[in-house]
Amino acid sequence: MAGARRARKVIRLLRVSGIALISLVLLMVIADRAFFQGQGFPPPHLKLTGLLPSSPAREGTWALLINGGVRPDKNYPRYWNNVSLVYGTLKSLGWQKIAVLNADGLSREPDQSGRAFLGMFTSGGGLTDSPTDLDQDGRPDIQGPATKAELARAFADIGRGMRPGDSLFVFITDHGKLAPVDGRLKPIAGLWGDRLAGRELDALLRAHIPESCWAAVLAAQCWGRSFLKDVTRPNTLLIAPGRPNWIWSNQDYSIFPQRFCEALLGKSVVSGNPVRADTDGDGTVSLREAFRSACARDHTPEWPLLWVNGDASGMPEIF
Numbered sequence: 515m516a517g518a519r520r521a522r523k524v525i526r527l528l529r530v531s532g533i534a535l536i537s538l539v540l541l542m543v544i545a546d547r548a549f550f551q552g553q554g555f556p557p558p559h560l561k562l563t564g565l566l567p568s569s570p571a572r573e574g575t576w577a578l579l580i581n582g583g584v585r586p587d588k589n590y591p592r593y594w595n596n597v598s599l600v601y602g603t604l605k606s607l608g609w610q611k612i613a614v615l616n617a618d619g620l621s622r623e624p625d626q627s628g629r630a631f632l633g634m635f636t637s638g639g640g641l642t643d644s645p646t647d648l649d650q651d652g653r654p655d656i657q658g659p660a661t662k663a664e665l666a667r668a669f670a671d672i673g674r675g676m677r678p679g680d681s682l683f684v685f686i687t688d689h690g691k692l693a694p695v696d697g698r699l700k701p702i703a704g705l706w707g708d709r710l711a712g713r714e715l716d717a718l719l720r721a722h723i724p725e726s727c728w729a730a731v732l733a734a735q736c737w738g739r740s741f742l743k744d745v746t747r748p749n750t751l752l753i754a755p756g757r758p759n760w761i762w763s764n765q766d767y768s769i770f771p772q773r774f775c776e777a778l779l780g781k782s783v784v785s786g787n788p789v790r791a792d793t794d795g796d797g798t799v800s801l802r803e804a805f806r807s808a809c810a811r812d813h814t815p816e817w818p819l820l821w822v823n824g825d826a827s828g829m830p831e832i833f
Contacts, residue, residue, distance in 0.1 A: 557595040557766050559602060559775075559783040560650055566606040566779070572832065574680035575609045576672050582660045582688035583617030584704040586641045589626045592763055593617075596687040596734065596771045598648040599783060601655060603775040604683065611675070612655075613668050617644050617706055619659030625706075660688075660706045666718060673722030681830045682729040683801075684715075687768060690735030690756075700744070701737035712744030719747045728830055730801055734771045736760045739819055748824040751833050753805055755818040762814035769814050777807035801833050 559565055581597045583589035597616060604612055618625040624641035646654035658664040672682060689704040695711045702709040715731070723729055730751040733742050738754035738761065745752060755761045755770035762769045767783075776782055777791035778799050791799045791807035799807075805820045812818065822829070 555591065555645075556650065557591075557598065559595075559599050562783065562786050565781060565783060565786060566602045566649070569606060569608040571610055572608040573610065574677060575604075575611070575683075575832070576676060576680060577604050577609055577612040577683040577685070578668055578672060579612065579614045579616075579685045580660050580665065580687070580703075580705075581616045582686075582704040582708075582710070583625060583644075583706050584689055585707065586625050587627050588689060588704070589617050589644070590765075591626060591628070592765060592767055593687050594626060594644050595767050597685070599767065599775050600685045600771060601648045603778050605649065607778060609683075611672075613672065614648065614656045615658055615660040615664055615668060616646075616656045617660055619656060619664070619706075620646060620654070621659070662705055662708050662710065662714075665705070665710070669718045669722040673724065676724055676727050678724065678726040679830075680724075680727045681832060682723055682727060684729065684731045685734070685771075686732070686738075687734045687771065690733075690737040690741060692737065701741040703733065703735050703738075703741060712741040715741075716745040716747055719745065719750065723747075725749065728828075728833060730833055732771070732774065734761060734768050746823060749828070750823040751801065751820070751829065752823065753801070753818065753820045755812070755816045757817040757819055761816050770808055770812055770816060770818055773808035773812050774804050776811075777804035798832070800831065 579597050579600055581593045583593065594616065597614060601612060601614060622643055624643050626642050626644045628640050628642065646656045648655040657668065686703050690701060692699045693702045693709060695702065700711055702711050719729055728749045728751070729747065730753070731742060731745060732753045734755060736756055737759050738756045742752045742754050772783060776789045780789055780791065780799065781787065782789055789807065791803050793803055802820065805818065809818050
């Protein structure tokens with residue numbers, strides 16, 4: 515009798531577990547259909563007429579945009595979309611010199627997956643080669659692969675060209691995680707077949723960017739806040755969505771970079787509807803104003819943070 519009762523309990527437990535598992539899978543499928551479908555290529559900001567008008571050049575403005583990619587099956591389309599959106603936003607605002615390192619660079623080998631279930635798991639669409647034209651003007655905009663060697667070269671090239679008072683904006687998009695660094699678990703950002711630790715980014719900034727120049731870094735990968743804590747160079751503004759550890763995305767974009775660019779542009783990149791972020795009424799949106807606007811419109815649980823290394827009163831107006 516006791517054995518029969520135990521058998522019935524096991525059967526009931528298996529049934530309940532099976533129902534729970536099926537329910538979980540159904541919920542995941544529903545969530546994927548509701549929030550992670552995306553519009554496909556080209557992404558919304560490249561379909562919207564008049565979103566990215568030209569502006570007068572802003573003297574002394576530099577940018578380095580990085581999509582590490584990691585490897586083809588982990589390099590989701592939204593990372594290219596993020597870079598394309600940030601590139602178009604800065605260009606339309608008059609940013610003068612923008613360097614881009616994306617996945618495997620100018621190689622014609624497939625380097626990007628087709629789709630990600632729940633934005634996290636490769637789920638069909640095959641592998642494709644990332645476009646090198648970020649704004650569909652017929653010219654390639656990517657300088658090279660997102661490797662550590664190319665990253666060091668890009669920083670060196672930028673640093674040689676900068677003059678006192680110039681400004682640098684660095685944007686990182688990709689996977690972030692904890693990994694062993696010098697015997698300790700530290701947050702890293704993925705590069706193409708490699709990885710970058712926060713202290714390594716700090717070393718590149720210190721080695722190549724003149725002390726008289728301000729830098730801003732937006733790290734849009736998981737563990738971004740902890741990653742940027744190791745960037746201690748003075749005269750540096752730091753922005754990271756994802757507290758404590760994660761960021762949120764859909765198929766089209768990572769959410770915070772989308773909101774951030776919308777604030778800088780003054781328009782939704784999907785609908786073109788106005789986005790008001792110029793809180794001081796000076797006719798331009800600074801990076802700090804864009805941050806505040808993005809936080810107010812980011813309804814995902816990623817709680818972005820902004821902090822400044824150095825005396826904030828000396829920051830350029832665009833920061």
